Amino acid sequence: MTTQVKESSGTYENDKVKHDSLNLELAKYNQVYENLLSEINRINNENIELELKLNNTDEVLKQQQRETSKLEENIIIEQTEKVSLNKQLGDNIRNLENKKVVKESLKQKLEDTNKDVKTINRQHMDLKESLFKVQGKLDRLKATIDTYTNKLFENYEMTIEEALIIKDDLIDIDKKLLESLKREIRSLGHVNIDSIKEYEEVKERYDFYSEQKQDLEQSIEAIEKLISDLEKNMKSEFKVKFKEINENFKYVYKRLFGGGYGELTILDEQNILESDIEITAQPPGKKMKNLNLLSGGEKALTAISILFSILIAKPTPFCILDEIEAPLDDANIFRFGEFLKELSKDTQFISVTHRRGTMEASDYIYGVTMQEKAISKVLSLKLNEAEEITDVI
Numbered sequence: 406m407t408t409q410v411k412e413s414s415g416t417y418e419n420d421k422v423k424h425d426s427l428n429l430e431l432a433k434y435n436q437v438y439e440n441l442l443s444e445i446n447r448i449n450n451e452n453i454e455l456e457l458k459l460n461n462t463d464e465v466l467k468q469q470q471r472e473t474s475k476l477e478e479n480i481i482i483e484q485t486e487k488v489s490l491n492k493q494l495g496d497n498i499r500n501l502e503n504k505k506v507v508k509e510s511l512k513q514k515l516e517d518t519n520k521d522v523k524t525i526n527r528q529h530m531d532l533k534e535s536l537f538k539v540q541g542k543l544d545r546l547k548a549t550i551d552t553y554t555n556k557l558f559e560n561y562e563m564t565i566e567e568a569l570i571i572k573d574d575l576i577d578i579d580k581k582l583l584e585s586l587k588r589e590i591r592s593l594g595h596v597n598i599d600s601i602k603e604y605e606e607v608k609e610r611y612d613f614y615s616e617q618k619q620d621l622e623q624s625i626e627a628i629e630k631l632i633s634d635l636e637k638n639m640k641s642e643f644k645v646k647f648k649e650i651n652e653n654f655k656y657v658y659k660r661l662f663g664g665g666y667g668e669l670t671i672l673d674e675q676n677i678l679e680s681d682i683e684i685t686a687q688p689p690g691k692k693m694k695n696l697n698l699l700s701g702g703e704k705a706l707t708a709i710s711i712l713f714s715i716l717i718a719k720p721t722p723f724c725i726l727d728e729i730e731a732p733l734d735d736a737n738i739f740r741f742g743e744f745l746k747e748l749s750k751d752t753q754f755i756s757v758t759h760r761r762g763t764m765e766a767s768d769y770i771y772g773v774t775m776q777e778k779a780i781s782k783v784l785s786l787k788l789n790e791a792e793e794i795t796d797v798i
Contacts, residue, residue, distance in 0.1 A: 742766030
């Protein structure tokens with residue numbers, strides 16, 4: 406019995422040791438299982454996060470694909486517009502060249518007309534001078550004729566008319582009798598025998614200068630008629646252009662001042678070519694004033710309005726402005742720049758300025774700087790390209 410108990414005790418101990426060992430292994434496996442469960446949960450969470458990120462990535466990718474398609478469509482549209490604009494640019498360049506040719510032709514015609522007018526004026530002055538000289542010669546001839554007439558009356562007691570009446574070229578003259586008469590005449594004392602010949606010469610010269618005088622008087626009459634016609638045409642053209650410039654001045658004055666009223670008035674309607682022109686201005690919010698009563702900036706802007714009015718009536722190919730907007734404030738500078746940009750469609754402007762508003766309205770800017778002592782350098786900037794670069798940045 407004791408032996409069985411010992412054997413049982415030994416078996417129990419062995420089983421207990423095995424049981425404890427199995428419990429340890431079980432606890433170890435439980436720990437491993439817990440760790441595996443934790444790792445599986447972590448992996449599941451990571452999978453969920455990755456799925457969310459994947460979904461977000463898909464949405465972003467789809468959005469980018471849509472934006473890419475839209476950009477491709479915009480590129481195609483812009484390329485089409487670029488081709489159309491290039492074609493329009495070519496057409497505009499050709500039209501501009503044609504207009505330049507027409508302008509040059511008109512300019513040449515105007516120069517020729519001015520030359521003709523100057524030539525006519527010079528000829529008129531020459532004719533007036535010649536007329537004065539001929540008149541002097543005529544006066545001297547008249548004095549000479551009076552002198553010979555007096556001598557004829559003193560020596561022979563007859564007038565020129567009486568001498569012409571008794572003159573007869575058909576009379577047969579006896580030479581002996583003529584010699585006798587000559588001796589008798591010589592015996593009478595000193596007699597001017599050349600007076601008849603001198604009279605004929607003087608009369609011939611008088612007739613010649615009378616004819617020349619008549620020609621000159623006719624020429625003067627024709628030139629004076631031409632001058633009169635030119636003055637009439639000038640007055641008519643001046644009235645039309647002055648009316649047009651006055652209407653332009655009213656419009657430009659309102660644009661540059663932002664309101665108000667301006668007007669040009671001819672003081673002497675009977676002599677418009679030499680008349681003074683009164684400038685009346687009424688800035689916004691002020692009473693009607695004469696130009697002399699305005700401030701410096703208002704005077705400058707009024708003068709600019711007149712200049713722009715003339716340019717609208719008769720555009721010039723080229724115009725240089727030397728700091729004409731210097732007295733203006735920023736608001737007026739902005740309106741000045743905007744209006745100058747409109748006028749640049751027909752006239753090319755070069756503006757010398759230190760004002761930012763004028764620079765912003767320009768297409769190109771040229772500046773002179775001295776990076777090194779006594780060495781100047783010219784810098785140029787195209788504002789359109791600068792704006793594109795700024796937009797890209």
